Amino acid sequence: MSTTASSRNLALDVFRGLTLALMIVVNTPGGEASYAPLEHAVWHGFTLTDLVFPSFLFVVGGAMCLSMKKFEGRDEAYFLRTVAKRGGLIFLLGYLLYWFPFFTPEFTLSPIAATRIMGVLQRIGLCYFCAALIVRYGGLRGALAFSVAALLGYWWLLYQFGDYTLTGNAVLKLDLALLGAPHMYHGEGVAFDPEGILSTLPSIVNVLAGYAAALWLQRRGRTPRALLALVAAGVACLLLAIGWDGLLPINKKIWTSSFVACTVGWDLLILAALVWLIDIAGLRFGLYFFEVFGKNTLFIYLLADVMVIVLARVQVGGVMLYRWLYQTLFLSWAEPLPASLLFALAYMLACWLVAYLMDLRKIYIKL
Incomplete structure (x- = not known):
């Protein structure tokens, strides 16, 4: 990692920061109850919250379009070493986050098993790693061909080797065979990982879509005509998702191909709106809030999750500090739903303050 500032695209920074802010809000409700848009769909279906993770992947692709220029003229060894290191470090940080705090209350090492x-x-x-390889060796045409093959192939795999239920889908079957239940997520009541191995295949398309959109703007310019094309593509993706939903339900947790079409559609519309507001209409008011988040996204993402774990471990009067803060500062005077939301907003603002102080000191953590 380094602490050097880098030149960034403002619309992408704002999009990334907006996504991070929403992620923190939906991940840190004070109580059990949340407003419906701030909850994931129980299984089939789509909510605002379901758009968060795909949007992260979309902006990764957009940023990748800008960063791929530095590989021009460099040999294959340098390219492969760089993207493998970056992808591997992100993977490792995610794994360590789930292992944190590494020790049990009895100060023995937490079991990796x-x-x-x-x-x-x-x-x-x-x-990121897979998309970088596809773009490097296949270009935009290769990305398009991979996307079509991946979405149709994934649909065939889901249909051929299972169904679209929680306990019968092919994603679950492959993860159980390769990872084993102890290494999987159990938040659904059973061993099932919404970020499983097989469902990673269609999610690569979200990254490639972000890359293609950024490349389109790079080549065509930030003009009304270029943005109109993005809007048309976004609407087409949404119509495809709606039509496809009857055969392959929109489902975030098994990341169905129709879900990819739906989320790419919305992300294209959001990107087009941000580029129009920022680069054509010249809007600047209020953007700095999200720009700050967008400059240190990975660090703030890790900080937000680590602090939740810490607040859940610390006890105050036999109650988790996380719960104590919610009950004392918010639930004591507000109804459960608004209290839960206000707690989440306060937590997000606390994370923003850290990002703001880092920006003031020109500290930008990147891989």
């Missing part, structure tokens, strides 16, 4: 292997950062690392 029970540590989850796949996860959000792990998927980002894998998708």
